[in-house]
Amino acid sequence: MIGRLNHVAIAVPDLDAACAQYRDALGASVGAPQDEPDHGVTVVFVELPNTKIEFLHPLGADSPIAAFLEKNPAGGIHHICYEVDDILTARDRMVETGARVLGSGEPKIGAHGKPVLFLHPKDFMGTLVELEQA
DSSP states (O other): OOOSEEEEEEEOSOHHHHHHIIIIITOOEEOOOEEETTTTEEEEEEEOSSOEEEEEEESSTTOHHHHHHHHOTTOEEEEEEEEESOHHHHHHHHHHTTOOBOTTSSOEEOTTSSEEEEEOGGGTTTOOEEEEEO
16 A cells, blocks of 8 residues: 655754755755644755655744654654555555544645645554655
8 A cells, every 4th residue: 555655754953954964964955944834844855866854843832843852852753754645545544454543634735735644653663654645
C-alpha cells in the first residue's frame, strides 16, 4: 500500500542555521521557508535526488513543534512521510488493522498542497508516520 518515501521531517530550533548547514556543508538544494498556519509550522524543503528533508520550525507558541523542541532542544527527527495512492483508502485500511489516525481522521492539506494524515507513533514502533496522497 505505501509508496515511496516522500520526506523525513526534522524539527529544528534555528531554521536559518539548519538551512545554512545543509546548503553550505552538504551542498544541498534548500527551498524557501513556507508558513503552514493550519499545522503551526514553518517548513523548508531540502531536495535530494531520491527524497526530501523537511525542516520544521514552530509557527507560534502553540505549535506542536514547540512542544517537541522543549523535550528535544537540539531538534531531531520528528516524522517520516510515505506516499499513498488514495489517502481515504489508506486511512480505512489503517483503521481496519487497528492503527490510530491522529486528529479527526479526516485528511488535511499538507505543505505540498496534497491531502495528509498522521498515524499514532505507538502503532509504528515509536515513529510518527505521515501519509500523503501522491
